[in-house]
Amino acid sequence: MDKIQHQTRPVFPFTAIVGQEEMKLALILNVIDPKIGGVMIMGDRGTGKSTTIRAIADLLPKIEVVSEDLFNSHVSDYDLMSDFVKQQLQEGVSIPSEFIKVPMVDLPLGATEDRLCGTIDIEKALNEGIKTFEPGLLAKANRGILYVDEVNLLDDHLVDILLDSAASGWNTVEREGISVRHPSRFVLVGSGNPEEGELRPQLLDRFGMHAEIRTVKDPSLRVQIVEQRSKFDSDPYSCIEEFQDTQKQLKDAIIFAQSRLHDVTIDYDLKVKISQICSILNVDGLRGDIVINRAAKAFAAYNDKHEVMIEDIKQVIILCLRHRLRKDPLDTIDSGTKVSQVVNDILG
Incomplete structure (x- = not known):
C-alpha cells in the first residue's frame, strides 16, 4: 500500500473502467502495435474518454531510455535514437540509461507550431555556431502516447504536422537553413465530440482506428459507473489496490502480445x-x-x-x-x- 501512495497523482485503474469496450480494445491494440496508426475516439461528452486514455498510459510497463536525453532515446534501437546518441555510440562512449514511465503528453488546443515541434535558437547558432534546440511536445512524446482532446477543433495545419510525425516516426524543424531532426514515434490518440464538427476525410483516414462511444443507457450500469468513480474519488489508493491483480494481468498480457507479435x-x-x-x-x-x-x-x-x-x-x-x-x-x-x-x- 505504501508503495502505491508514492505515485504523484493517482490514476483511475484501466481495468476498473466499466463499458466502452470498443475504445478500450482500440487503445490496447495500438499499444501492442503502435504502427496501427493511433485511434480517433468520437463520442458524447462525459463518457470517460480522457480517463481511459490516461489509464492505459499508467498501465504500461516502464521503458528504458538514455539518461538525461531530450527525446527518450532507446539504448539500442537506431530508429528510436537521437542523432547525438547515435554519434556517441559510434565514438564508443558508454551511455547511461534509466527506466521511466511511458510518456503521456497532452496537446492543448491553443498550442502553437513551435510548442508542438520545438524551436531552434537562431541567434546562438549564427553567433556561436552552436545548434541549440528547445524540444517541443513531439520530442517529449517519443515512445509514448500523444493525446489531443477536441482534435476536430485543432488547427488543420497542426493536425497535418501531427499525422506526418506519427506516420514517419520523425520530426524535422527547419529555421533559416538550420535543420534539427529527432525521433518522434508515438501512439496518437485523438478525441472529439461529433456535434462540434468532423475532421476532414483525408485527416480522418490517417488515424488507424476510429472508436465510437455513446452514453450508457442501462440504468444499473450507469449506477455502477457512478459508484466506481465515487469510490475512487473518496479513496483512490484503496481503489488502485483493489484492482492491482487485474491491472497486472492485463499488463502481462500486453507485454506478452508485444513479444509474440512478429510470430x-x-x-x-x-x-x-x-x-x-x-x-x-x-x-x-x-x-x-x-x-x-x-x-x-x-x-x-x-x-x-x-x-x-x-x-x-x-x-x-x-x-x-x-x-x-x-x-x-x-x-x-x-x-x-x-x-x-x-x-x-x-x-x-
Whole structure:
C-alpha cells in the first residue's frame, strides 16, 4: 500500500473502467502495435474518454531510455535514437540509461507550431555556431502516447504536422537553413465530440482506428459507473489496490502480445478477403487493408494465437474501416452497420 501512495497523482485503474469496450480494445491494440496508426475516439461528452486514455498510459510497463536525453532515446534501437546518441555510440562512449514511465503528453488546443515541434535558437547558432534546440511536445512524446482532446477543433495545419510525425516516426524543424531532426514515434490518440464538427476525410483516414462511444443507457450500469468513480474519488489508493491483480494481468498480457507479435501469421486467403471487403466498400487507397492486417495480428497476439482467424478480423474490422467510407448524405444506415453487412457476406 505504501508503495502505491508514492505515485504523484493517482490514476483511475484501466481495468476498473466499466463499458466502452470498443475504445478500450482500440487503445490496447495500438499499444501492442503502435504502427496501427493511433485511434480517433468520437463520442458524447462525459463518457470517460480522457480517463481511459490516461489509464492505459499508467498501465504500461516502464521503458528504458538514455539518461538525461531530450527525446527518450532507446539504448539500442537506431530508429528510436537521437542523432547525438547515435554519434556517441559510434565514438564508443558508454551511455547511461534509466527506466521511466511511458510518456503521456497532452496537446492543448491553443498550442502553437513551435510548442508542438520545438524551436531552434537562431541567434546562438549564427553567433556561436552552436545548434541549440528547445524540444517541443513531439520530442517529449517519443515512445509514448500523444493525446489531443477536441482534435476536430485543432488547427488543420497542426493536425497535418501531427499525422506526418506519427506516420514517419520523425520530426524535422527547419529555421533559416538550420535543420534539427529527432525521433518522434508515438501512439496518437485523438478525441472529439461529433456535434462540434468532423475532421476532414483525408485527416480522418490517417488515424488507424476510429472508436465510437455513446452514453450508457442501462440504468444499473450507469449506477455502477457512478459508484466506481465515487469510490475512487473518496479513496483512490484503496481503489488502485483493489484492482492491482487485474491491472497486472492485463499488463502481462500486453507485454506478452508485444513479444509474440512478429510470430503471428495471416493466411493469404484471409488477406484477399480483407482486400475484397475494402474494395466492395469503395475504400480509397490501401491504408485500410494495411491497418486491418496489423490490427488482426495484434488482436491474435493479445489472445495468445499464432495465426489470425476469421473471428479476429471480425473483432477489429469495423474499428479500422468505419471512418474510411465515403459519406453519402442519403444513407439511412451508419458506416459501422454498412461495414458489418459486407463483412458478414464475405467472411460468413
